[in-house]
Amino acid sequence: MTGTLLFQSLVLGVLLGGLYALLAAGLTLYFGVMRVVMIAHSAFLILAAYLAWFFNQQTGMDPLLSLVITVPLFFLVGVGMQRLLITRLRAATLTMMSVLLTFAVALFIEGMIGFVWSGTQRRIQLPYSGASIEFFGARIAVVKLVAFGLAALSLALLYLLMKHSRFGQALRATIQHREAAQLVGIKTDRVAGYGFGLGLATAAIGGTALSLDATIYPSLHWHWIGPLMAIIVVGGLGSIPGAAIAAMVLGIGQSLLQVPLGTTWAQTIFYVALFATLMLRPQGFFGGRLAQRF
Amino acid sequence: MARLAALVVLAVVVLAFPTAAPNAYILSAGIVVLSYACTATAWNFMGGFTGYVSLGHAAFFGLGAYGTGLLIRDLGLPSFVAWLAAGAIVLLVTIPVGIAALRVRGASFVIVSISFVLILLLVFQAWGTFTGGSDGLVVPRPFPDMLRPEHHRTFFYLFAALLAVMLVAWWAIDRSRFGTGLKAVREDEDKAQALGVPTRNYKLVAYVVSATFTGLAGGMYALWFGDLDPIFQFSIMLGAYMVLMALLGGVRHLFGPLLGAVIVGTGLEYFKLEFGDTQFHLVATALLLGVVVLFMPDGIIPAAQALVKRFGPQDSSIREMTAAELLERNRAAAPATTEGDPTAEPTTAVGQEGRHAEGETTTEGPGEGEGPRRGGPGGSSRGTSERMEDAAPRPRTGPEEDR
Numbered sequence: 152m153t154g155t156l157l158f159q160s161l162v163l164g165v166l167l168g169g170l171y172a173l174l175a176a177g178l179t180l181y182f183g184v185m186r187v188v189m190i191a192h193s194a195f196l197i198l199a200a201y202l203a204w205f206f207n208q209q210t211g212m213d214p215l216l217s218l219v220i221t222v223p224l225f226f227l228v229g230v231g232m233q234r235l236l237i238t239r240l241r242a243a244t245l246t247m248m249s250v251l252l253t254f255a256v257a258l259f260i261e262g263m264i265g266f267v268w269s270g271t272q273r274r275i276q277l278p279y280s281g282a283s284i285e286f287f288g289a290r291i292a293v294v295k296l297v298a299f300g301l302a303a304l305s306l307a308l309l310y311l312l313m314k315h316s317r318f319g320q321a322l323r324a325t326i327q328h329r330e331a332a333q334l335v336g337i338k339t340d341r342v343a344g345y346g347f348g349l350g351l352a353t354a355a356i357g358g359t360a361l362s363l364d365a366t367i368y369p370s371l372h373w374h375w376i377g378p379l380m381a382i383i384v385v386g387g388l389g390s391i392p393g394a395a396i397a398a399m400v401l402g403i404g405q406s407l408l409q410v411p412l413g414t415t416w417a418q419t420i421f422y423v424a425l426f427a428t429l430m431l432r433p434q435g436f437f438g439g440r441l442a443q444r445f
Numbered sequence: 446m447a448r449l450a451a452l453v454v455l456a457v458v459v460l461a462f463p464t465a466a467p468n469a470y471i472l473s474a475g476i477v478v479l480s481y482a483c484t485a486t487a488w489n490f491m492g493g494f495t496g497y498v499s500l501g502h503a504a505f506f507g508l509g510a511y512g513t514g515l516l517i518r519d520l521g522l523p524s525f526v527a528w529l530a531a532g533a534i535v536l537l538v539t540i541p542v543g544i545a546a547l548r549v550r551g552a553s554f555v556i557v558s559i560s561f562v563l564i565l566l567l568v569f570q571a572w573g574t575f576t577g578g579s580d581g582l583v584v585p586r587p588f589p590d591m592l593r594p595e596h597h598r599t600f601f602y603l604f605a606a607l608l609a610v611m612l613v614a615w616w617a618i619d620r621s622r623f624g625t626g627l628k629a630v631r632e633d634e635d636k637a638q639a640l641g642v643p644t645r646n647y648k649l650v651a652y653v654v655s656a657t658f659t660g661l662a663g664g665m666y667a668l669w670f671g672d673l674d675p676i677f678q679f680s681i682m683l684g685a686y687m688v689l690m691a692l693l694g695g696v697r698h699l700f701g702p703l704l705g706a707v708i709v710g711t712g713l714e715y716f717k718l719e720f721g722d723t724q725f726h727l728v729a730t731a732l733l734l735g736v737v738v739l740f741m742p743d744g745i746i747p748a749a750q751a752l753v754k755r756f757g758p759q760d761s762s763i764r765e766m767t768a769a770e771l772l773e774r775n776r777a778a779a780p781a782t783t784e785g786d787p788t789a790e791p792t793t794a795v796g797q798e799g800r801h802a803e804g805e806t807t808t809e810g811p812g813e814g815e816g817p818r819r820g821g822p823g824g825s826s827r828g829t830s831e832r833m834e835d836a837a838p839r840p841r842t843g844p845e846e847d848r
Contacts, residue, residue: 236739240742247496258728262725262726262727266724266725377560384553384557415571416571426545
């Protein structure tokens with residue numbers, strides 16, 4: 152492997168890792184507020200990509216503008232899902248049953264996408280689709296840079312929101328200790344709903360970013376959910392920084408392994424990391440008290 | 446008695462189906478349903494007893510199927526020897542996977558189970574030289590000189606036999622101490638552990654048994670169908686169907702998964718026939734799964750039982766015999782008390798509900814000499830003191846409230 156190729160893979164890995172980090176942060180939010188493993192996260196991701204494609208198809212405008220519609224829409228869907236579906240489950244079996252429920256949601260979305268837009272592969276053609284820039288000898292596609300920028304910006308916003316707003320404090324309190332949060336007057340049910348909506352909003356952003364340079368088809372979400380779930384376990388369930396770091400490391404790892412091994416085998420790094428984590432440190436590498444119980 | 450009659454009817458229906466089936470298509474659909482029933486019942490060894498939902502049991506199905514096919518192709522083993530050997534391979538593979546997966550509870554377990562299917566799908570697709578990749582793997586038929594209808598009929602009985610073995614095994618575990626330990630894990634894992642149930646080993650054994658049976662079902666499918674493709678063998682959908690069938694029928698009941706498989710399997714075949722290869726079956730599966738999880742998480746069998754009970758005689762809290770009569774009865778029963786007397790058995794929190802109720806109604810009351818010494822909160826369902834002394838010390842199989 153030459154130096155340039157290595158550097159190219161490294162840069163691509165960082166760009167991919169950014170997108171993984173944003174999506175894994177969303178998964179972590181659901182898990183934090185509701186102890187729910189949201190299988191449908193990547194299905195919503197693909198749905199957002201389809202909406203961006205459809206928006207571009209209908210209006211001819213840049214798919215990034217579809218964010219104006221999809222982000223609030225997904226936020227509301229997320230709140231609705233938490234309020235109407237997840238809270239109906241029995242507390243004792245919540246973790247297991249919510250997996251099945253969100254699995255059903257994922258199947259429903261996949262089926263409806265296939266029904267409405269057919270199973271044909273779709274791709275957005277943009278004026279800057281083929282453009283790329285030179286970066287210390289590595290050629291980086293502009294769309295990948297835009298996607299990464301979008302993901303990084305959203306993650307930064309999410310960080311600011313979580314750390315420096317009253318809502319973020321309430322959300323973190325709810326994640327850390329629900330009863331204690333209630334005692335200090337936080338309406339944990341409402342906060343949990345908003346947390347769920349926020350998680351789904353990351354799927355909207357991620358999906359739009361994905362639609363810029365990926366070919367999409369209804370069953371694509373299965374290729375995303377495995378790596379994402381591996382990331383949140385490796386990072387430690389419930390820890391957003393842990394998920395972000397694990398996403399970066401594994402994204403770069405996947406990108407580097409693609410050169411000698413090819414795309415299919417490179418994907419197995421996520422599962423190898425997952426099993427290794429469970430054997431060595433079941434609570435994940437950055438997980439705290441929360442992760443130990445799950 | 447009614448149960449026995451139902452069992453006989455069920456057996457007759459299953460055995461008569463191949464002769465009654467009007468054409469080969471119906472018969473092959475019957476085999477598909479039966480193979481679904483096998484996988485769902487196998488899934489229920491883990492899901493039903495321990496409450497650990499595995500969405501990835503298709504991995505073991507695929508391993509069993511591919512193991513059988515590859516052993517026949519590469520080692521030239523006789524078909525059914527290869528089938529058993531593939532089952533053994535699945536058993537060996539499951540042990541390390543199970544140890545990794547069971548180090549965590551709940552959420553992570555599901556993640557691991559799904560990941561295992563995805564990883565095997567990747568490997569079997571990518572490793573084309575060994576597995577045939579996406580071109581598929583052709584498994585030689587075990588009975589080459591059989592005509593198609595005869596072949597179908599033979600495999601229908603083979604699947605039925607496999608299912609019968611699984612049902613007997615499930616029934617035996619259900620009544621064993623091991624089964625009680627597993628159910629204790631399902632109800633409250635921490636308490637079970639505190640009471641000395643070796644939870645990890647129990648869970649691992651249940652997982653391995655469940656996976657091995659799933660692998661055997663997969664191997665049988667490979668022998669019958671004769672053509673394997675990673676997409677269909679290592680499909681998350683297959684794992685989801687197993688969960689859906691078991692939940693729909695009722696995971697706590699022996700025949701729950703079978704019932705669910707008959708309903709879902711027939712539905713799937715119908716959808717395939719009516720709508721062909723559209724996305725409709727995904728939507729229908731999704732809606733059914735959602736409805737089951739939200740409104741009927743215990744399944745059809747308990748729901749039906751509750752309905753029957755509602756229209757049957759009402760339970761009353763008023764005892765229909767006087768205290769004197771009860772005393773008389775207890776005295777008469779006391780010398781005859783043996784170990785097997787269900788009324789003398791301390792009610793375990795995880796025991797059969799029927800037995801629980803029986804113990805409460807027959808021995809509750811002012812029995813002679815009954816003191817408060819063994820009665821904790823809700824601990825009034827004890828026999829008389831002399832009976833307690835007669836009864837041999839019993840292995841503690843579940844959480845008891847008075848220790």
